[in-house]
Amino acid sequence: MVLRGVTVGLLLFCWLAHRGAHGRRREHGCHSTGVTNCQDCLASGPLCAWCAEKSFIGPAQHTWERCGLAQALLERGCPRSAIEDPRGSSVFLRDRPVTSHVREPKQRSHQITQLQPQQVLLHLRPGEPQNFEVKFKRVEDYPIDLYYLMDLSFSMEDDLVNVKKLGIDLMDEMRNITEDFRIGFGAFVDKTVMPYISTTEHMLQNPCKRKEPCAKAFGFHHVLGLTRNGSLFEELVGGQRISGNMDLPEGGLDALMQATVCEEQIGWRNVTRLLVFSTDGGFHFAGDGKLGGIVLPNDGKCHLENNVYTMSERQDYPSLAHMAEKLKEKNIQTIFAVTEDVVHLYEGLKEIFPKTAVGTLSSDSHNILQLIVDAYNALTSEVIMDHSELLQGYQVEYNTSCKGHVVQTGEEGRRCSNISIGDEVTFQVSVTAPPCGIAPEPSRLLIRPQGFGEEVEVQLRPLCQCRCQEHRVEDSPQCSGGRGALECGACRCKEGWVGASCECDAGVSAGEGAVALCRRDNSSEVCSGRGDCVCGECVCHRPRRNPEHTYYGKFCQCDNFHCDQYQGRLCGGRGRCDCGVCQCSLGFGGSACECPLSTATCLAPDGLLCSGRGHCVCGACVCVDARFQGPVCEVCLSCPDVCTLHRECVLCGASARDRVEERCRGECGPLNVTLVSEPGRLPQEQRELGSRRCRERDARGCWVHFSHQAERGNISAHIHIALHRECPPGPNVVLVTAVASGSVVLLGLALLLIWKLLTTVHDRREFARFQRELGRARWDRGENPIYKSAVTTILNPKYKAQ
Structure with a gap:
């Protein structure tokens, strides 16, 4: 027996260490009034541990305080040797390695191994995932069983000729894949009742409506069990005759069910199982049997007698879901070889049936051999991990890195495609057990790749017991002289006694007089709803989520975590x-x-509290004037800035040459004004010290530069004005005049050219119209209608020329 999972153990250790570092903040529900012993503690959470040290808690404390995170218990003084915290593990009971080389033809097939390990024992802590690896390797020369199920209705007559020659050819072709290949054959038509077939006497005898008689209609006939004899296949299949029915769908699902569940009669081995289903029609399914008066559901059991399906006229067709369940249970891969007009119908079954391939059959099935080989290669090039039905509460997850690609999880983590012979794929399997008491123990799980005979048996053993329970001491003196049993460091009191040491009579403790002592101000709640009344005194509960949170006080009315x-x-x-x-x-x-409480955060750069415009409240300035804002009331968006405020004084002072004139005193007031020659001589700007450089435009559009230096306690104290102004250059009169004149001339020429162009076009159009009208003129050369001849001619009607 080999112990595996060292890597998983290290990862789990690191994870637990990380969680333990947060144990003082969160207890993950380990503390609960329902936890009274070690077993209940382990069941309350995957990270919960129990302290079995007898002196860990005092007599006035609750038993459930022994339950918590292992790190938190250590910090509270519990010896490491007394902590019950069982962790899960993986033990590989059978771990035969996968076959690593091509095997000789004469070696026995059962020695070929594609799946590793074969048997695993998992010790599972409820709620804690346990991981292990499953390796799959597609090995050459793996045994194959193939059962050929054929529709023998009248429309398949020309296909039967090619199928009769299939045996030896298929055996030869499959030897390129494996030396251990077996083939079998079965046939189907439909249920032998109306309206599926005609029940008149002559139609029963000859359902094909032709002079040469054909076989009677039948439901399913098992012709040949799985054999290595290709000649026998051709001989028995060669003796088959075509039959017939009335409607287009066939009874294929009836036959498919029997070929799947009749393992003994068919001869299925626990190897790769292939079932080839060949037809040119659709299929009946559950409910269609009512048309023939058949209402008994299909039971999914084998009903072959003398190789003939006996329940064809008594049981309904199976449903698609029922059929998919049986194919998965028997681990059979299905190949539908169907004609082009029904391919779409069977393509839909790929979403329902496990490991299914669909190929297009030619009109006479001459391509059946290549179709089977291609479908087999497609099916075996993909491995899909599956497992038996899970017991209640268990969870199984897969992930894999398929041929070096990105790790796939979830549903995609169960499959890997494009697997060639010799390729090895590793699946990470994670199993999580439910809380204790939900699923029976011990239990078993079977993991296997779909369509392959091997499987991994996983024995599941939940960890719901504590080792210290084996040392239980009945009638312990530490439990008030034998009033209870000492188990895992805690007393389990006999009936009628309560308390951490079974020191209180349950009847007296529950009496109204004792309980009244635990009520505050005649309240209806005992111990403020935060504790238990034990012998007339409140024993406060410990909050579940954080061990640092406590309830205290005579009535447990206080706590240390409900504050602002x-x-x-x-x-x-x-x-x-x-x-x-x-x-x-x-x-x-x-x-x-x-x-x-300090006002340091309210001081402005000039040293004033809130810039002299507010009060410091709770470390932040509250401005008195609503116009001001900012951390120290230094910003006024609606106030004129210092540059605009002193504009008139600056413009007046800039007009002087040597000193500020008397007329500027009104605008400048108490300001200290100094004149300098150039803007470069102005003091540098230092806003944090209250120094700022500005510029304003005078009436002639010239820029006047000046600086403002604020002194502490004074908004405007000292102004330096540069006498040199920056005036924009005047316009170039010659250039402007030349451009304007040129523009007028060019515009006139353009208008003249446009007028000339328009008149020319108009004249040419008029001349062309004149010529067209001249060509259409015609002079009348006939007689003048107003002309009267001077001669009158009269004819004598009686006169007849001789």
């Missing part, structure tokens, strides 16, 4: 919570210790 929070932290992280009130650290105040 600031920035998501209790008491802002600057104090402790005491019975709902924050006790702040030195230098902080407020209901959540959110306020620093």
Whole structure:
């Protein structure tokens, strides 16, 4: 017996260490009033551990305080040797390696191994995944059983000729794949009742409606069990005759069900199982039997007597889901060789049936051999991991890196495609057990690749027991002189006694007088709903999620975690919570210790508190004037800036040459004004010190540069003005005049050219119209209608010339 999973163990150890570092903040539900012993503690969570040390808790504490994260128990003083925290493991009971070379033809087939390991024992901590590897390798010369199931209705007559020659040819072709190949044959038509076939006497005898008689209609006939004798296949299949029915769909699902479940009669081995289904028609399914008065559902069992299906006239057709379930159970891969007009129908079955291929059959089935070989290669080039039906609560997940590609998880983690002979694929299998008591123990799981005979037997053993339970001491003196049993460091009291040491009479403890002592101010709640009344005193519960949270007080009315929070932290992280009130650290105040008592954060760069425009409240400035804002009330968006404020004084002072004139005193007021010659001589701008450089435009459009230096306590104190102004250059009169004149001339010429062009086009159009009208003119050369001849001719009607 070999112990595997070292890598998984290391990863689990690191994960537990990480979780343990957070154990003081979260207990993951280990603390609960329902936890009274070690077994209940293990069942409460996959990370919960139990301290079996007798002196770990005092007599006034609850038993469930022994349950928590292992790291938290260690920090609370529990010896490591006393901690019950069983972890899962993987033990490989049978681990024969996969075959690594091509085998000799004479070697026995059962020695070929494609799946590793073969048997695994998993010790599972409920809720904690346990991982192990399953290797699959597609090996050359793996045994194959192939059963050929053929539609023998009248429309398949020309196909039967080619199928009769299939045996030896298929045996020769499959020897390129494996030396251990067996083939069998079965045939089907439909149920032998109306309206599927005609039940008149002559139609029963000859359903093909022709002089040469054909076989009577039948449901399913097993002709030849699986054999290595290709000549026998041709001989028996050669003796088959075509039959006939009335409707287009056939009874193929009846035959498919029997060929699947009749393992003994067919001769299926636990190897690669292929079932070739050949037809040119559709199929009847569950419910269609009612047309013939058949209402009994298909039971999915074998009903062959003398190789003939006996329940054809009594049981309905199987449903597609039922058929898919049986194919999966018997691990059979199906190849549908069908004609082109029904390919779409059988393509839909690929979504329902496991490991299914569909090939287009020629009109006379001459391509059946190549179709079978191609379908087999397609099916075996993909491996899909599957498992037996899970017991309640268990979960199985797969992931794989298929031929070096990105790791696939979920449903895609179960499959790997384009596998050639010799390729090895590794699947990571994760099994998670449900909480104790949900699924029976021990239990078993079978994992196998679809369509292959091998499987991995996984024995499941949930870890729901503590080792310390084996050392239970009945009637222990530590439990108040024998009032209970000492188990895993805690007393399990006999009936009628309660308390950590079974020190209290349950009847007295539950009496109204004792309970009244645990009620605060005649409240209906005992111990404020946060504890238990034990012998007239409140024993407070411990909150489940965090071991640092506690209830305390005579009536458990206080706690250390229901206080105001600031920035998501209790008491802002600057104090402790005491019975709902924050006790702040030195230098902080407020209901959540959110306020620093120092005013340093409210000082402006000039040293004034809130720039002299507000008050410092809780470390932040509250501006008196609503126009001002900013951290220290230094910003006024609606106020004129210092440059605009002193514009008139600057423009007046800039007009002087040597000193500020008396007329500027009104605009400048108390400002200290200094004149400099060039803008470069102005003081540098330092806004953090209140120094700023500005410029303003005068009436002539020239820029006047100056600087403003604010002194502490004064908004505007000292102004330096540069006498040199930056005036924009005037316009180039000659250039402007030349451009304007040129533009007028060019515009006139353009208009003249356009007028000339328009008149020319108009004249040419008029001349062309004149010529067209002249060509259409015609002069009338006939007689003048107003002309009267001077001669009158009169004819004598009686006169007849001689």
